Every structure is written in structure tokens, then in C-alpha cells.
Amino acid sequence: MTLAYVLNPLDRRANDRPNAGWIAERRQRADARLIRIAGDAALLQDGTLVTANDVTAEPSVFLGLDASGAPWFACRVPATDGMRDLRSLAMEEALPPEQLGMLAQARSLLQWHERRTYCSNCAAKLELADAGYRRHCPSCGMDHFPRTDPVVIMVVRHQGSILLGRQSSWKPGMYSALAGFVEPGETIEDAARREVFEESGVRVGPVRYVTSQPWPFLSNLMIGLVGDAVSAEITIDRNELEDARWFSADEARMMVERRHPDGLYAANPYAIAHELVRVALEG
Known part of the structure; x- marks a missing residue:
């Protein structure tokens, strides 16, 4: 797929x-x-x-x-x-x-x-311009442009295993890569390291880019990465995740192929997290 x-x-x-x-x-x-x-x-x-x-x-x-x-x-x-x-x-x-x-x-x-109906600068009603790629304020002259929010998403490897987590709102059995928004003044690599540490307590060293995916819910750009952990102990942020754990390569392959004995699976095939798991398992 x-x-x-x-x-x-x-x-x-x-x-x-x-x-x-x-x-x-x-x-x-x-x-x-x-x-x-x-x-x-x-x-x-x-x-x-x-x-x-x-x-x-x-x-x-x-x-x-x-x-x-x-x-x-x-x-x-x-x-x-x-x-x-x-x-x-x-x-x-x-x-x-x-x-x-x-x-x-x-x-x-x-x-x-x-x-984006009203101007954030003066509260006047905005006018559509540039065939939908700009909104112009006739009152203060400010222009507003469509935004795309960058999101880092990373599968972390350590000694042949990969780190995946899940939120309580997800369907039963689904695990995915850890992800979060890039903050102002932050590199993609540092954002990924920060998000993984905040959610799981795992420290990440080298990070490499794999691929990206537009995600229109809400207008995000998913930036897919694979990283190598420099620590392995997990401390879960319960405000973010219901669970996070290391999965062996064999177990992760079963999750990708939807044949895990406990019904666990690695995200949906159309999502970037699924592809990142595959790439991480290939080394």
C-alpha cells in the first residue's frame, strides 16, 4: 500500500x-x-x-x-x-x-x-485572495497565509528492538511511532529527540530522515525519522501515552504483518508510522 x-x-x-x-x-x-x-x-x-x-x-x-x-x-x-x-x-x-x-x-x-474568517490583528472580516492561498484584511492591510504545521514522528531503535507507544483513544492493539509538533527555534532532529524523551524518558542520539507525509487533519506535515537510542529505560508520560515499550524485531514484524498473537499491530498501512517501522526493521 x-x-x-x-x-x-x-x-x-x-x-x-x-x-x-x-x-x-x-x-x-x-x-x-x-x-x-x-x-x-x-x-x-x-x-x-x-x-x-x-x-x-x-x-x-x-x-x-x-x-x-x-x-x-x-x-x-x-x-x-x-x-x-x-x-x-x-x-x-x-x-x-x-x-x-x-x-x-x-x-x-x-x-x-x-x-480564518477575521483578522487576528484588528478583528475585521478577511477577504479571500490569490484563489484561496491568501486572506487579506481590508481594514489594516495585513495578509494571512495558509499554515502547515510540522510534526516529527520517529521510530527509535536499540539493540535490535524498536520503541512504539499508544494512546488510550486509539483502537485496541494499535501501536505507533512517537510524535509531536516542532516548536519555534527548534531543529527537526532536536524536536524528535525532545518528544521521545518527554513521552517515554528514552534519550536518542543519531537521527536520520526517512520520508514525509501530508496529513490533512489538521493540515500537518509528518516528518518521518528513525533514531538510535542512547538509553533504554522507559518512563511513560501518562498524560500523553497509555503504554510504551520495546518490541523485538520478530514481534514488530508480526505487528506489521497483522499476525501478532495478541492482536497488536503497527499503525495503519496508509500512515507514515507503518512505513517507519518497516524501515527501522530493515536496519
Whole structure:
């Protein structure tokens, strides 16, 4: 299974987005496509993503042009029959990976707009600009831009075992890599070391980058790492984790393959944590 949300074929045309006339022309084109989003769900019909254009559906945001030059947009709609959660679509591989990537872009951008109605500087109502990639305040002139929050997620190795943890809110049996947000003035490596120590008490030395994954719940960028521990004793922060433990390589492989005798498993296959476990086990 391919990591979800990582394949997005659209040319975002960032230099053209400020040109309102250029956007308006593409919004009216016969080959324009429109994705409909309600919360964390997208509208499907008969198992296919609904993309028929509706020029009256506004406000919309511009996603980009596909390989044929067709413009893609997205808009918010009320929840209705046919809506499917983006996580379920990924888990079931119900849509092509490229469409999942476009859905992640659409959901992240629309979610930002849901939370950015008023100016944080003067409280005036904001205006949509740059085809959805900027909100402008007509009162104080301040511009607001969509944010993506960096999250470090790391599998830690030590003497042939790997460190995984779980939160009490997760489904029974699921363990995952430890993760947390990068703080201001912090490197990716130091953020990962800090998060692992805060949650498990384990100290980490060398850290290496593996891969990344957009995560549109809420607009995060998961930065996947593998690290080597310099200590092994675990002290769990019960405010963060229900459990954390070292799993032997054999036990971790059973978790990846969903054949652990106790029903334990290593995250969902579409999530970056699953891939990090695989990479860590490969050495």
C-alpha cells in the first residue's frame, strides 16, 4: 500500500494565482473540475469522486492544473449522502493515490479558511485572495497565509528492538511511532529527540530522515525519522501515552504483518508510522 496523500499530480501555478482574471477564466472552462468537501469527507457517487463543475459553488479555492491542462477547484458543501471520510478512503484504497493527494490539499486549504474568517490583528472580516492561498484584511492591510504545521514522528531503535507507544483513544492493539509538533527555534532532529524523551524518558542520539507525509487533519506535515537510542529505560508520560515499550524485531514484524498473537499491530498501512517501522526493521 502506498502512503496516503503523498501523490499529487497537479501543477499549482502559484505565480498565476494572484491573477483574478486568469482564475476566473479557468473557473468557467468546460473541462474544469470541482471537488466537494464537508468536514473530513469528500463527495463520491458510485465509488467515484464527484468532480463535475458547478460555477455557482462559491467560494472555491484553486488546486492546480492536471496533465491535460484541466483546472481543479474545491469548495465546502453541506454534508450529504455519498460523503466518505478521507481516512476511510485511504484505508480502503477506494480512490487512486493521485486523487487522495488532491483531497488532502483541498481539505487542508478549506479547513484553514474555516478558521480564518477575521483578522487576528484588528478583528475585521478577511477577504479571500490569490484563489484561496491568501486572506487579506481590508481594514489594516495585513495578509494571512495558509499554515502547515510540522510534526516529527520517529521510530527509535536499540539493540535490535524498536520503541512504539499508544494512546488510550486509539483502537485496541494499535501501536505507533512517537510524535509531536516542532516548536519555534527548534531543529527537526532536536524536536524528535525532545518528544521521545518527554513521552517515554528514552534519550536518542543519531537521527536520520526517512520520508514525509501530508496529513490533512489538521493540515500537518509528518516528518518521518528513525533514531538510535542512547538509553533504554522507559518512563511513560501518562498524560500523553497509555503504554510504551520495546518490541523485538520478530514481534514488530508480526505487528506489521497483522499476525501478532495478541492482536497488536503497527499503525495503519496508509500512515507514515507503518512505513517507519518497516524501515527501522530493515536496519
